[in-house]
Amino acid sequence: MELTITELTKDFRKTRAVSQVNYTFQSGVYGLLGVNGAGKTTLMRMITTLLKPTAGTITWDGQDVVQMDKDYRRILGYLPQDFGIYPDFTVQDYLLYMAPLKGIRPVLAKARAEEMLRMTGMTQHRKLKMKALSGGMKRRAGIAQAVINDPKILILDEPTAGLDPSERIRFRNLISELATDRVVLLSTHIVSDVESMAGQIILMKNGKFVMTGSSEELIRNCPDRGWLCDVPKKQVNDCCLKYRVSSIKTMADHAKLRILSREMPMPGAVLEETTLEDVFLSCFGERSGDESDHGVV
Amino acid sequence: MKVTMVWYEVKKILVRPSCRVVLLLLLLLGGYVCYQEVFGDAGLEWLTESGERLRGPAAAREMRSAQAEWSGILDRTMMENALELLKQYEEEEKDHPEDINYRFQRIQALMDIRDFLNLSGKDYYEWQPFDFYIAETLTPETLPDIQEQRIKQLQNFLYDENSSASSYFSEQEKTYLLNCCADMEGPIQVGYAQGWSHAFDAGYYVIFYGSILMAFLVSGIFANESRWKTDAVYFTTEHGRKKGVIAKLAAGFLLTTVVYWALMLMVNLLILSMLGFDGGALSILAEPMDNWKSIYNLTFLQRSILATLDGYLLWMFFASIAMLVSAAASSAGLAVTVPSLLILIPNFLDTRGITRESSVLMNFFPDKMVRAYVGNFPYVLAEIGGNVMPMLYVQRYLYAGLMVVLALICWEVYRHRQVGG
Numbered sequence: 001m002e003l004t005i006t007e008l009t010k011d012f013r014k015t016r017a018v019s020q021v022n023y024t025f026q027s028g029v030y031g032l033l034g035v036n037g038a039g040k041t042t043l044m045r046m047i048t049t050l051l052k053p054t055a056g057t058i059t060w061d062g063q064d065v066v067q068m069d070k071d072y073r074r075i076l077g078y079l080p081q082d083f084g085i086y087p088d089f090t091v092q093d094y095l096l097y098m099a100p101l102k103g104i105r106p107v108l109a110k111a112r113a114e115e116m117l118r119m120t121g122m123t124q125h126r127k128l129k130m131k132a133l134s135g136g137m138k139r140r141a142g143i144a145q146a147v148i149n150d151p152k153i154l155i156l157d158e159p160t161a162g163l164d165p166s167e168r169i170r171f172r173n174l175i176s177e178l179a180t181d182r183v184v185l186l187s188t189h190i191v192s193d194v195e196s197m198a199g200q201i202i203l204m205k206n207g208k209f210v211m212t213g214s215s216e217e218l219i220r221n222c223p224d225r226g227w228l229c230d231v232p233k234k235q236v237n238d239c240c241l242k243y244r245v246s247s248i249k250t251m252a253d254h255a256k257l258r259i260l261s262r263e264m265p266m267p268g269a270v271l272e273e274t275t276l277e278d279v280f281l282s283c284f285g286e287r288s289g290d291e292s293d294h295g296v297v
Numbered sequence: 298m299k300v301t302m303v304w305y306e307v308k309k310i311l312v313r314p315s316c317r318v319v320l321l322l323l324l325l326l327g328g329y330v331c332y333q334e335v336f337g338d339a340g341l342e343w344l345t346e347s348g349e350r351l352r353g354p355a356a357a358r359e360m361r362s363a364q365a366e367w368s369g370i371l372d373r374t375m376m377e378n379a380l381e382l383l384k385q386y387e388e389e390e391k392d393h394p395e396d397i398n399y400r401f402q403r404i405q406a407l408m409d410i411r412d413f414l415n416l417s418g419k420d421y422y423e424w425q426p427f428d429f430y431i432a433e434t435l436t437p438e439t440l441p442d443i444q445e446q447r448i449k450q451l452q453n454f455l456y457d458e459n460s461s462a463s464s465y466f467s468e469q470e471k472t473y474l475l476n477c478c479a480d481m482e483g484p485i486q487v488g489y490a491q492g493w494s495h496a497f498d499a500g501y502y503v504i505f506y507g508s509i510l511m512a513f514l515v516s517g518i519f520a521n522e523s524r525w526k527t528d529a530v531y532f533t534t535e536h537g538r539k540k541g542v543i544a545k546l547a548a549g550f551l552l553t554t555v556v557y558w559a560l561m562l563m564v565n566l567l568i569l570s571m572l573g574f575d576g577g578a579l580s581i582l583a584e585p586m587d588n589w590k591s592i593y594n595l596t597f598l599q600r601s602i603l604a605t606l607d608g609y610l611l612w613m614f615f616a617s618i619a620m621l622v623s624a625a626a627s628s629a630g631l632a633v634t635v636p637s638l639l640i641l642i643p644n645f646l647d648t649r650g651i652t653r654e655s656s657v658l659m660n661f662f663p664d665k666m667v668r669a670y671v672g673n674f675p676y677v678l679a680e681i682g683g684n685v686m687p688m689l690y691v692q693r694y695l696y697a698g699l700m701v702v703l704a705l706i707c708w709e710v711y712r713h714r715q716v717g718g
Binding site: 084085097099 | 299301305313525527528530531532533534535537541715716
């Protein structure tokens with residue numbers, strides 16, 4: 001069970017969205033972390049055959065996925081970022097419609113749909129029209145269709161985006177349950193989500209994989225450390241300009257700043273445990289596509 | 298392709314409220330044309346002796362009863378008897394100046410025979426003006442041989458140097474037209490066939506305007522996938538790029554088929570049940586005012602069947618265009634517009650003087666196929682490999698072929714669609 005991408009590249013006119021990416025995915029959960037515009041969705045769309053790569057190949061157990069055609073899509077499950085619905089279909093109709101499209105035989109379709117409804121906690125909402133579903137329920141219907149064919153490769157693009165905290169936790173648990181014996185690739189820019197679900201994390205920036213490894217490995221290899229500093233209020237702005245500040249807690253007469261820095265930024269700074277958020281911040285800077293190494297997050 | 302896939306594609310269309318509205322509109326269209334052809338301005342009317350104007354089934358009953366004695370082979374005896382009565386009522390009318398309907402009320406059952414006399418009582422194949430009073434000027438001695446006169450008129454039309462047709466048609470076309478006219482089998486029969494006649498007229502409107510409404514139904518089959526952003530999941534499924542696309546096409550054609558036949562069956566049965574099934578075996582020439590110039594040697598029943606089949610082909614052709622545009626442009630609006638323009642533009646161009654004479658292309662427009670059996674429609678012929686035939690025959694093959702080609706293009710275009718490019 002091996003999904004390999006080799007020199008994978010995608011150009012949109014003058015923009016290179018994904019640039020010569022190489023990686024091998026094996027059974028397990030992979031978290032693709034990056035700011036908006038990093039190329040995550042484009043990469044996922046190539047892996048799901050929705051987009052043709054400009055260059056490079058994608059292989060499954062050594063076979064080119066383009067050549068595999070429907071045999072590849074048979075083992076694929078996909079939940080896109082903008083998960084669209086058929087507004088006037090009920091949840092049950094939707095799953096029964098998707099089942100034959102995903103190669104499930106009619107005799108098994110109903111049972112499989114039932115199982116998915118149960119797994120996602122949607123059984124009681126089965127007769128609801130999809131346009132009447134809440135954001136969380138739509139996502140659950142989305143994951144139900146994604147795994148109805150028991151895919152070997154499960155691609156989840158921003159699966160927790162827009163969900164409230166309880167739905168997010170529920171969703172994270174659901175994905176963790178599904179992670180056995182398949183390749184799960186999920187993209188997000190929510191660090192805590194990827195930390196709790198992914199065994200391997202890939203940091204993507206400007207169309208390239210810039211760091212890969214487990215959460216611990218990424219933290220260990222992060223050049224920056226987190227420092228907690230007490231700073232007089234009037235110096236906060238100067239610090240923000242000078243250092244990469246991940247949090248500011250304002251007190252009565254001073255402020256507590258968490259500064260990312262390789263060296264102790266100022267006397268009295270206390271070294272704190274490095275987190276994945278620090279790695280994210282260290283890698284991506286303050287906002288999407290920003291190459292600057294300094295500023296407030 | 299699996300039946301379940303097709304079923305859910307159809308369901309996807311039918312559960313949409315807008316599609317239900319379109320189905321309702323189609324039903325209303327069917328109901329409206331039925332009403333018009335039975336009770337409305339285009340409907341059957343009968344004037345009673347008391348001056349009451351009957352419409353619909355009541356008028357049909359009266360007309361059928363009155364025409365009973367004027368049904369059968371239109372031989373010389375029947376024409377002489379009819380002529381005698383026509384002259385008698387013309388004379389009597391002078392004694393009843395206060396009753397403007399005196400003559401009309403009495404000759405209603407003889408109208409078709411009178412039309413035969415009017416049409417054959419002249420030598421020239423005129424388009425306009427039409428002389429409604431030739432019949433009463435004839436005498437038993439001058440009564441024409443109708444079939445002979447029909448051929449003679451056509452000969453004059455085709456070969457008279459003052460006629461526009463003399464230079465328009467080739468020798469082969471002229472021969473073909475004359476053969477069509479001469480080929481009419483057996484003697485002319487007259488009788489009551491109002492049910493078939495009105496059902497045919499109603500069918501024309503259903504085919505013509507219904508095709509536009511039908512395009513609405515199938516326009517979203519492909520386009521809505523991208524509109525609803527469901528295409529990303531759809532194309533990552535095992536059958537999304539092959540059987541799924543075929544299922545969509547099948548759903549479009551299936552829906553078109555079911556709606557078309559249901560609607561046509563409803564309209565035809567409603568009209569025939571109200572105006573009568575009689576006369577299906579009569580030649581369409583029995584309705585001379587409409588079919589005197591027809592080159593189609595058909596009975597009313599045959600014409601209805603062929604026109605309905607042609608209409609079906611047309612709807613299927615429009616469905617394939619709508620689905621192709623829907624798949625290629627991902628726009629349901631455009632998918633409705635293209636077939637609508639295709640059927641409406643020729644009428645618009647006709648009003649602008651761009652007719653079949655000025656542009657050969659105009660002969661290929663689908664509206665010509667719908668209007669092919671309308672008797673007063675000018676002869677539109679095609680010559681292929683030295684064989685002359687009505688353009689209708691070419692259009693049948695053309696549109697059937699195009700339908701298949703468009704469906705294949707649609708399949709090819711849609712299954713290679715990239716998402717997010």
